[in-house]
Amino acid sequence: MIEARSLTKVYSGKAAVDGIDFQVKPGVVTGFLGPNGAGKSTTMRMILGLDLPTSGTVTVGGRGYQGRVWPLHEVGALLDARAVHPGRSAYNHLHSLAAANGIARKRVDEVLEMVGLASVARKRAGGFSLGMYQRLGIAGALLGDPGTLLFDEPVNGLDPEGIIWIRTLMRSLAAEGRTVLVSSHLMSEMALTADHLLVIGRGRMIADMPMSELIARDSGDRVEVRSADLQSMAADLRDAGAEVTLEPGGTLRVAGLESRKIGELAAARGHVLYQLRDVTASLEEAYFRLTGESVEYRAAVPVAS
């Protein structure tokens, strides 16, 4: 379990991370979300003892990182896939890492096999594509078979097969009881991978809850209705106390009335229904609603809604 208490990091007067508290529990995949510059990478570097907190603490398994001996057996991380010397082969890069923590040489071959780089193991990393760098980084994280794993943008550059592979990998790691923290911008992937979400914005914790709760909180009970006679359907629904909006394309968006009740109402008033559908918010919508205020770097052109 990763635990942070009042964790703060200040860079030249500005708090990149501002007194955050969180727990990352084992057995679930925890997604770390937030706009660019929100403090995700800084937090991950502090978990790994690479950046020293200005104040507050962060521990893994109850202990800080700095004093750990041979930490790769307990914590594995993919922070920056390109942090490889281009003149070195993939094999030697992992071999030096393994040797530093007393990990056997054959484990290096094992992880290279696991990530699909066995055929290019002895080639210089300088010639790798982005996806190959990512796989090498993931191999490095898996080297010590650790109980805690941190991934910063692991899907970046992977082909569709690779994306499904890493998603399955992360879920199976969590299913084995490990602690998995994933930071990503790819909402669609995050929605399929993460069970629990930490949302950070401008250095502060905005949300810390299970995925289902976040989505439900944002969904409300909304129903999409298509009918032969939209106007009178809408009028009937309003009489029944629901909020009705006419969406472009001829759909009614109804809030405040269950779909069951809408169906019964339509039948009672003799309306023909073409579509009656419960709408759940997407992670993307929920995320935008949450972080609307905390986006640090915003494009001038508004997102089409």
Next chain:
Amino acid sequence: MSTVMAASGAGSAGHAPPAAHRRAWAVLAAEWIKLRSLRSMLVTPLLGAIACVGLADLAVRHHATGWPHLDAVQRAQFDPLAINFNFVTLGILLFGVLGALVVTNEYGSGVIRTTLAATPQRGLVLAAKAVLVGPGSFALAMVIIFGAFFTGQGILSGAHAPHLSLSDHHVLVHLLGMAGYMAAAGLLGLFTGVLVRSAAVAVTSMFGLLLVLPLMADKITPNALTRHTVPYLPMNLGDRMLRPIQGLSPGVAVAGLAAWVLVLAAAAAFSLRGRDA
């Protein structure tokens, strides 16, 4: 591609903490693998070694052929050791730059973060690098120096010029001193690299500090300020160690050089531990 982890249980958190000597060995092994797996770090010392021995060879040959034509005064001044080891400056630079590159390579590529994540005890990482650079430089320097010595003195004896052997007065000490000098330069380079983190700045500083500064300091006629500072530049200390003149005994010179190394080592250790990776 496998989709499932090798069945070794969810993490090996239950292993017993390794003994101190195993930890030290592990860090050292990792540093050695990093060093030997980079072609540039193998080729550069090799080329440098060839250049050094080659330079020595050329110089000695020239003096050997000129020996018969020297007059009595010149013959009295003939110094077989000085002739053989004119390349010392080059060697110092070579090791200084290599020492810096060992570290700046990691900062440049970002590998330093992986290294420090694997071994959070940063003092241990620095010590391992120092063990590799210091004694490693010493060993390589010995190979170069002894190689140059035997070939050079061999040429001199072949030309019937004065030459030395290892058993001669003070020769072995002198050779060891030169190797120590080069090892010190390597360490100075390493610690400078940790402090400045950039290859460009480190290489420029090495050339500036080790080579250009003493050359220029020589050109200032001595005054009170220079008398108390210039002799203590690392290169000048090294020179005094090898060629004692009045005012600075070799023992003091060795201590001075060691002091330079230790001070930079402490600064590097503080910098590494106190700063973000």
Next chain:
Amino acid sequence: MNAQAGTVPRRGTSLDSRLRATARSEWIKFRSVRSSPLALVAAALIVVVGAWLLGVGNRDSAAASPDSGAAFDPVFTVFQAIELAQLFIAALGVTTVTGEYASGLIRGTFLATPQRAQVLAIKALVFTVAVWACCTAMSYQAFFLGQAALSPAKHAGIGDPGVLTAVFGAGLYLTLIGLLGMFIGVLVRSTSAALISLFGLLVVLPIAFIEIPGKITKNLAEYLPDAGEQAFQLLHTGSYTLGPWQGLGVLAGYVAAAAVTAFALIVRRDA
């Protein structure tokens, strides 16, 4: 997105405006990296402060030399700090190019301007102008400060024969050194390799040539890049047969050779 295709204002695409655009871009790149002003400031400090120190430190030798105009060279004496400052200018030249390769910026540059020779030429031009201006200014300062430090012992005035040449020569020498660094950077593309080669050529090779005695090396030694140092000497005595302009010419020859190779390679190689 609401922007209509092609509404970003496009300046005229005559050769003149294209060159100007490249020049503007290269100037912004040069001045906006912290290391550029730092290197120039460091070099300036070394040359100027060094000139004063050297002047003060050499008062005795100046006083001691007989007035018949023998060995003492008041200009060269105070300008010797240039030998240290040249390392910084050389490093600046190298990193102006290798920094772009290391960060991958070179691809963006060539995307914006596919005419690679044009980019390199303009880059060199911008560098030359900036560095020459700084180095000439610092040489002037160093000269006056150094002569002031030397006085009342034997020193030179700005109007003395050969002095103006020396002062301008110092600025030119440093600029050429910087350019040499830049072109070697293009050839080698790696910061450390370029620096080592350059410093080896400038500093180590002359020492090596001194150490290898012999007529051949003695004659060859005059044609090493540091022959350019004749440029900021007042007296040309001893074994050197080259005058200031010939010395600079030798250095310029090296720069030209590196430049030709660099231009040939930059067009042919992958970015």
